[in-house]
Amino acid sequence: MPRSELSAPEIEAFRQRLCEVAGELFAQHGHEGVTLRAIARELGCSPMTPYRYFRDKTEIFAAVRAAAFRRLAEVQETAFESTDEPEVRLGALADAFVATARREPHTYRLMFGMTLPGGVAPRELAAGEVSSELARDRERAFEPMRRAVVLAIEDGRLAGDPDAVARLFWAGFHGLISLELAGGLPEGGHDAETSDPIRLDALVSPMEDALIEGNRPRNRRRRSRGFT
Numbered sequence: 336m337p338r339s340e341l342s343a344p345e346i347e348a349f350r351q352r353l354c355e356v357a358g359e360l361f362a363q364h365g366h367e368g369v370t371l372r373a374i375a376r377e378l379g380c381s382p383m384t385p386y387r388y389f390r391d392k393t394e395i396f397a398a399v400r401a402a403a404f405r406r407l408a409e410v411q412e413t414a415f416e417s418t419d420e421p422e423v424r425l426g427a428l429a430d431a432f433v434a435t436a437r438r439e440p441h442t443y444r445l446m447f448g449m450t451l452p453g454g455v456a457p458r459e460l461a462a463g464e465v466s467s468e469l470a471r472d473r474e475r476a477f478e479p480m481r482r483a484v485v486l487a488i489e490d491g492r493l494a495g496d497p498d499a500v501a502r503l504f505w506a507g508f509h510g511l512i513s514l515e516l517a518g519g520l521p522e523g524g525h526d527a528e529t530s531d532p533i534r535l536d537a538l539v540s541p542m543e544d545a546l547i548e549g550n551r552p553r554n555r556r557r558r559s560r561g562f563t
Contacts, residue, residue: 350388354399362441397469403442404472411479421487429508436512494552507542
C-alpha cells in the first residue's frame with residue numbers, strides 16, 4: 336500500500352520537532368554531536384527520514400537559529416510594548432535580551448555564530464550562509480531595538496543615525512552576554528560601595544546608562560570630569 340502524503344501541518348510539526356531535537360543534542364554534545372543519524376535515533380525514525388525535510392545539517396542549523404530568533408523577537412516585541420517611556424523602554428529591551436540569553440545559552444551561541452565548545456567554528460556558522468528565513472527572523476529580532484532608538488531620537492533623548500545607534504545598543508548588551516557565556520567576566524571583581532561580586536546583572540544598567548549618555552544630543556549630555 337503506497338505511503339500517504341503528509342499534510343502541510345504534519346510536515347511543519349515534524350520539522351519543528353526535528354529542530355527541537357537538534358537543539359537539545361547541541362546543548363548536550365556540542366556541534367559534532369548533532370548528526371542526522373543521532374537526530375533520527377532521538378525521533379525514533381529511519382536515518383533517511385530527516386532528508387525528507389532538510390537537505391543537510393547546515394539547513395537544520397539555519398532552521399534552529401531562525402526559530403531562536405523568532406523567540407527572541409517575540410520577547411523583544413513584548414518588552415517594547417511594555418512602556419511608552421523611551422529610556423525605560425530601552426532598559427526593558429536590554430533586560431529581555433539578557434534574560435533570553437540566560438534561558439537558552441547554547442541556542443544563543445548558535446544564533447550569533449559564536450565559537451562553539453572546543454574552539455569549533457562550524458562552516459555553516461562562519462561562512463555567512465544565511466537562509467532567507469533566518470535573515471528575516473534575525474532582522475525581526477533587531478527591529479524593536481531600532482524602533483525604540485528611533486522614538487528616543489524623535490523625543491529628543493538621543494541623537495545620531497538610528498541604525499548606527501541601535502546597533503551600538505545591540506552590540507553593547509551582546510558583548511556583556513558573550514563575556515558571561517564564555518566565562519570572560521573577570522572573577523574576584525567587587526563593587527566599591529557594596530563589596531558585592533560584580534556579575535552580569537550589575538553591568539546591564541551601567542552599560543545602558545553609558546550608551547544613553549554617549550548618544551544624547553550635545554546640549555543634554557551631563558558634564559563629566561570637568562569637560563563639557
